[in-house]
Amino acid sequence: MTHCIGRRTALGLAGAALAAPALRAQGTAPLRIIVPFAAGGSTDAVARLASPGLTQRLGQPVVVENRSGAAGAIGTEAVAKAAPDGLTWLLTFDSHAVLPALLPNLSFNLMRDLDPVMLIGGAPYVIATRPDRPYRTLADLVVAAKARPEAVSYGSTGNGTIGHLTMMLLQSRTGTRMPHIAYRGGGLAVNDTIAGHVEVMIGSAALLAPHIAGGTLRAIAQFGPARLPALAQVQAAEEAGFAGLQAEAWWGVFAPAGTPAPLVARMNAALRESLSEERARRQMEEAQQARLVLSDPPALQAFLERQVEVWGGVVRANGIRAD
Structure with missing residues (x-):
């Protein structure tokens, strides 16, 4: 975590002077939001819910691209290996945190090759x-x-x-x-x-x-x-005496490692505004039963590290492998 935040801080300092040229260079080139699952699932729905607001706020076309397979690893790898130019983003699901334990031969590193952008929320x-x-x-x-x-x-x-x-x-x-x-x-x-x-x-x-x-x-x-x-009438597991036993479906946005901090901040702000609109918020709360978080990048990083630790430990303790 320290290494990743340090890299983003350094990029923020070095990239501040480059921010305006970088944003101008993008022009109206389309932004790709890669969803590493098939169309029709909740992750795809969240990406398509956010995309009109992002197009409006960023002034660029936003294309949702479904690249499914290997429990989300195929689409995630595509983003991890993409150029860090602010044109490629990953919107993924809770299984993201299990990838390193479930698929130990991944060709990318979850922590080193992706930078956090936003924890959207959980259900x-x-x-x-x-x-x-x-x-x-x-x-x-x-x-x-x-x-x-x-x-x-x-x-x-x-x-x-x-x-x-x-x-x-x-x-x-x-x-x-x-x-x-x-x-x-x-x-x-x-x-x-x-x-x-x-x-x-x-x-x-x-x-x-x-x-x-x-x-x-x-x-x-x-x-x-x-x-x-x-x-409201159904107990949470913690209320039933299982302290610390929480499990939520969640949606998060990541960028290729090294994406300049001003571009990450720009996307974070556009996502927050888009998903805070009444229609989008109601859709998330009703259709996805989601508790919106709309976090900053460090909060997503800390959250992901906890998820990797908890669920990776369960995978390893039980010798679980992907189907």
Whole structure:
């Protein structure tokens, strides 16, 4: 962290005099926001929500480019190896923090090759079940899992995802063993939970909220720092006695390492203004169930380091590898 901040500080000092020429040199060249996942997911939705406001404020066309594959590593690598000229940016998801542990042979270094721009916000992971299942709280689930080892199954949106790792952490803290069913997408996991093929599932609040509101699923726990307004009756894990057990889907923006500080500051300000607009804020809070943060670059760096430490530790402790 010190090394990265030091580099950005040095760039800020050295680049201050170059700021105006650098911005003029960009002219109306399009900015690329690379989303390292397929179109249609939450990360893609956030990028496309922000892009009109960015175009307006930056005076340049903004193109959202989906480059999916390898749990987000392919698109992330493209940004890590791009020129640090302010024309290429990464908007990514919580799995970003797991990449070094999940894919140890990455051709780039998460900390050295990318500079932080903004933590946009987060939405808690939620455990949900069919309404006819007996689990109403996290304690109920733990008691059942202890009483019937290997019998209380759970689904997640994929092996090595933050949802999967949250359940692994929960099991290690409670001495339980719950079979894991990894799905290649949230919709499949939801369908099988509703059908009763798995006992519970874990997914982001954005994924599960419509089904909870519609009565086809019941939430039994949420993992944010506080209760979501939409799930005001559902305990957070910390309230249930699991201190420090937080897990949020989150969205962050990064730049190629060495991007001049004035360009990073310009993008940060444009993002903050764009996502603070009433329409965009409402969309984030309602469609994504997000708690907006809109941080500065150092706050994202500190947040990322904590995420890498926590979830990387879970991956290594359990020998988890990408599918």
